[in-house]
Amino acid sequence: MNEHYAPGRIQEKRRFLCKLKSYCRNKRYPEGSIAECYLTKECMTFCSRYLEDVETRINRPSRNDGFTNHNLAETYLFQSYGQAIGKVEIAHLDNRSWVQAHRYILFHHDSIEPLRNEFKQVLRSRSRSRRLQHQEIYKLFIESFHEWLGQTLWSGKDVNEEAKWFSQGLNRVVKRYNAFLINGFKFHTKSHERLRRVQNYGIVVNSSITSYASARDNNPVEAKVEYYELLTDIIELDYYGKQKVALFQCDWVDINTTRGIKKDQFGFTMVNFSRLIHTGQQLIDELYVFSSQVKQVFYSKDPIDEGWYVVLRNTPRDLFDMGNGSKDDIDKRSKTLHFFRTKLK
Template identity: 80%
Template structure:
């Protein structure tokens, strides 16, 4: 609470232009800003401080946004680099797009049934079947579609895969956040490369577990690359790649005594070195976090969550929610007469203890 008071006093101090009469100068500056704010509310088609877009609002072009899948449309910042993906990275990026598209889900289930029927004689566990499915699904899909299987045009475009030439960015604005790659901010004191994504995974109790459990897990990472896939002019997808902390083991994530989440980036997962890894995520899935280094525990970082600018929790609008919020805000009774001075009292608004011949700064 005291910080808010000091911050407001600092704002009032910035209004001072004449140090010979600081009180009057502050009053004039405050009144001028109030008048400008009042007048700006009646100006139409004029950008003011009240109606200008947020710093991290990003681009707003509905026609261009329709060409991007998964609402991955955002505003790139800085120089655009044209790069060519290697075979492993191309498969990992393309496969992630396929696994998250609704039109591909029936074909995923079909291929899983084919793999299970083939592996009955060898009695492969579910874990091995899923690994085989992850490695070979994109090839099976391409062969099946182009062999004449009746599918939609959308599936045909996706089955051929994206262009190997991609656009690479070092900064990107999406979801109200401004993201920088780790390499771009290596010499900066600010931090914008912390990312977190909530992903659905399948957990196995052992290698031969036939009843896997699905659940949601939050993966924490450092943004290392931003690419834009191009499906030959039909669609585009923006993907983020990161160094992901291994949240599946105790040496990669833990909670401290105060309940804060801590991660260790010396033990990574989904590095992209193996074909089965998933280093890419959709840009629309990512939220921003900050990492504060723990001075007492080497290698560990405390996770600090961030909210987009100009985003406020207004509740659900129900009457019960309004009552609940109002009950949590104390409003002590005040006697307004205590703050209203008597009309008979004379106040001196100009300082008399300063020499008038004092040079102005």
């Protein structure tokens, strides 16, 4: 009778036999030695389930687990808490970097949304006589919102407590790290790995952008796009002890033109880091993203196209795709498994 077996089953059986063989401590009585060691491990595993505050094989944390202190996590904005690794460096932000970091936080916090909408209305009312286009108003909004917010709240406007904290601005003294654990990934800055063969500084961020067809376009379109970046700096900022936030500073690939991103003949995404946007030279550039927004990718150098790198996506440790349990998903996986089956007579 012919039966179908997956090669994985055979490999699992061989690995299990090798594991049993490693239990042998007395070659004169191998069967008894293996049985005794196997029974000892099973008893220890069973007893470890009832131990508290003790790290065992059952409850030990993942390698890239990050912070597990929920009380500490609540002090961080945008779920940006994570575990810093290595030496901590105290640094001071220059004026441009301070504005860019502070503005990025203001544009994403929900408590500031009513004030953002109010300032947009102010800009629209001012632009009626000057006949400014939507794109020009948007640029003015980016450049001057943080200044307007501080002036408005200092004039005595009644707002919530969080808005008052944000109006004071960030502390210019920040903590700088070379490595950070978050979202199940370990990230290193590019400079930290300049002499290493490993790569942990590739980042991808899903973000929404507002696009204008031209300077006279009055109907901007919002769309979701993926930005590919290189991690250059990791900083932790605070609003003078009230709230903290971890930001990643990156080199952003130009995804607006084919000189920065393209698809090869096999459908792989390729990027060119000689074509960058948001370099930080201008005040309106956005250098930073929240640490909670990022996912990890690897960049493999293309041997044919000079200067181009193939994007390879990574998944967090201990994360497995188990499917959604639907009939279509089961049928799809069954068809895929069919190619890996073989006959054993």
